[in-house]
Structure formats: structure tokens, C-alpha cells
Amino acid sequence: MTLKTTLSDAIKTAMKAKEMEQVKVLRNVQAAIKQIEIDGQSELDDKEVLAILQKQIKQRQESLGIYTANGREDLAQKEQFEIDVISQFLPEQLSDEALSQIVATTITELGAAGMKDMGRVMNAVKDKTAGQADPAVISGLVKKALTA
Structure with a gap:
């Protein structure tokens, strides 16, 4: 449906x-x-x-x-x-821990090395999480991971 x-x-x-x-x-x-x-x-x-x-x-x-x-x-x-x-119509939201894991995995898969790759990582993570996470939260986690 x-x-x-x-x-x-x-x-x-x-x-x-x-x-x-x-x-x-x-x-x-x-x-x-x-x-x-x-x-x-x-x-x-x-x-x-x-x-x-x-x-x-x-x-x-x-x-x-x-x-x-x-x-x-x-x-x-x-x-x-x-x-x-x-x-009610959104899928269940991912926990911060699960989302951090997806971000880390995506960065590894794409071979992202710094902030210049943020757009690629963001798009890939958004595709993987489709409605299960707030894009602002994803953005914060990606920035944190890429600058670490």
C-alpha cells in the first residue's frame, strides 16, 4: 500500500x-x-x-x-x-547511535577524506535513511565525522 x-x-x-x-x-x-x-x-x-x-x-x-x-x-x-x-506516517526514526554507524560506514564506502566530500556523504546517507532521520541531525553527524 x-x-x-x-x-x-x-x-x-x-x-x-x-x-x-x-x-x-x-x-x-x-x-x-x-x-x-x-x-x-x-x-x-x-x-x-x-x-x-x-x-x-x-x-x-x-x-x-x-x-x-x-x-x-x-x-x-x-x-x-x-x-x-x-x-504517524513517517517510518520509525533511527537512534543517534544507529545513525552514527550509518554515517561512519558511508564515509568508509565513499572514501571521504574531508569537508569537501560532505555533499556526497550527505546524499548517500539521506538515501540510506529515507525519512528515518532529520537531515539537520545527519548534517551535524557528517560534519563531526569528517572533521575528526
Whole structure:
């Protein structure tokens, strides 16, 4: 079952359960996916849908930080709810230890020697972890490993 199908099924389930806030969040995500498909005139695969989900979560995390810093707990709670709803569709996140191991293995495989190879290593690790790790965390681990 594709990620888009899973998303559609979740919308139907939430509608039947009359969880309208969840339906609203899921429909917004579904609309973002459809908009990108229309703009690109192509059907998105699971990897591309996963990237959109990650982008949606990142946007909400940025908003959450702003709302929290400005004491807007009502809006911060709404953003956190949306993050929780969207996160259901992401694969289980890798631990820092597992991610560090993947980074080390990738650096060895590519023969990376310094910061000049960061782009190659980042792309390879992102491909291997597809949605299982935050790109910012990956970036930090790759920098640390390449400068050590």
C-alpha cells in the first residue's frame, strides 16, 4: 500500500470517528501532495511523498518554536498536534547511535577524506535513511565525522 493510499484511508477513518481536527490536518497534507503533483505533472512515489511529509513537519516545528518563544501556548499546542498527526506516517526514526554507524560506514564506502566530500556523504546517507532521520541531525553527524 502506498503512502498516499494510507493517508487517504486515515482521512476516511478520522471522518468516521468525527475527529475533524485530524481530518483538517490530513487534508492539508494531502492538498500539498496533490499541488506538487499538479505542478510537476507527475505521480509522486513514496520517497517523494515522504519528503513532503518531512517538509510539512519541519514547517510546523519552526512555527512551534516561534509560538513557544512568544508565549503563545494555544498556537503552540495546535502546531504540536499537527506534528503528531503527520508523524504517524513517517517510518520509525533511527537512534543517534544507529545513525552514527550509518554515517561512519558511508564515509568508509565513499572514501571521504574531508569537508569537501560532505555533499556526497550527505546524499548517500539521506538515501540510506529515507525519512528515518532529520537531515539537520545527519548534517551535524557528517560534519563531526569528517572533521575528526
